[in-house]
Amino acid sequence: MDKLNSLVQKAKTSKFYLWLLNMVLLRTVPFNKPHNLKVTHIGDEEITVTAYNIKSNRNHINGIHACLLATLCEYASGLSLLLHLSPKDYRIILKTIHMTYHYQAKTDVNVVFKLTKQQVETDFITPLKSTDAMFHEFKVDVYDLENHHICTGLINWQIKAWKSVKLRK
Numbered sequence: 001m002d003k004l005n006s007l008v009q010k011a012k013t014s015k016f017y018l019w020l021l022n023m024v025l026l027r028t029v030p031f032n033k034p035h036n037l038k039v040t041h042i043g044d045e046e047i048t049v050t051a052y053n054i055k056s057n058r059n060h061i062n063g064i065h066a067c068l069l070a071t072l073c074e075y076a077s078g079l080s081l082l083l084h085l086s087p088k089d090y091r092i093i094l095k096t097i098h099m100t101y102h103y104q105a106k107t108d109v110n111v112v113f114k115l116t117k118q119q120v121e122t123d124f125i126t127p128l129k130s131t132d133a134m135f136h137e138f139k140v141d142v143y144d145l146e147n148h149h150i151c152t153g154l155i156n157w158q159i160k161a162w163k164s165v166k167l168r169k
Helices: 002-011 015-028 030-035 066-084 117-128
Strands: 038-042 046-051 090-101 109-114 133-144 149-161
Touching: 002 015, 002 038, 002 066, 015 030, 015 038, 030 066, 046 066, 066 090, 066 109, 066 117, 066 133, 066 149, 117 133, 117 149
Parallel strands: none
Antiparallel strands: 038 046, 046 109, 090 149, 109 133, 133 149
């Protein structure tokens, strides 16, 4: 995880390291490889992820597929959580996704997901000191290149300290 955080820090200011980060993510999350999801910007408190209007991402009417849009929302929020909460200390697992679609996507789409250090401290770190697990729902909005509001995802994550996880044997 330290290597990922180091790579992310370098990717904030370097196109090469941003490209390298995307290559690492494609290898570590192989499910997303055919969809070519790309982190296109990383800031201190925000991340932008883009899904391209390519053949493997289209539905039968040549719009971007609804399931890809849901995956995009999950990917952006989950990656942001991983960058703020150490996977060595916490298990982050998807609970639910609820999508509302507003406009058909015919071009590339973007998610700009913001998560501040203050939010992480007050919404996750502090509550997890007194409870084993918690749920948190993020609202994630997707826009196309023409700034049409394509969809809104409500992504609910369970965050649990590893010391509280009971594994089957």
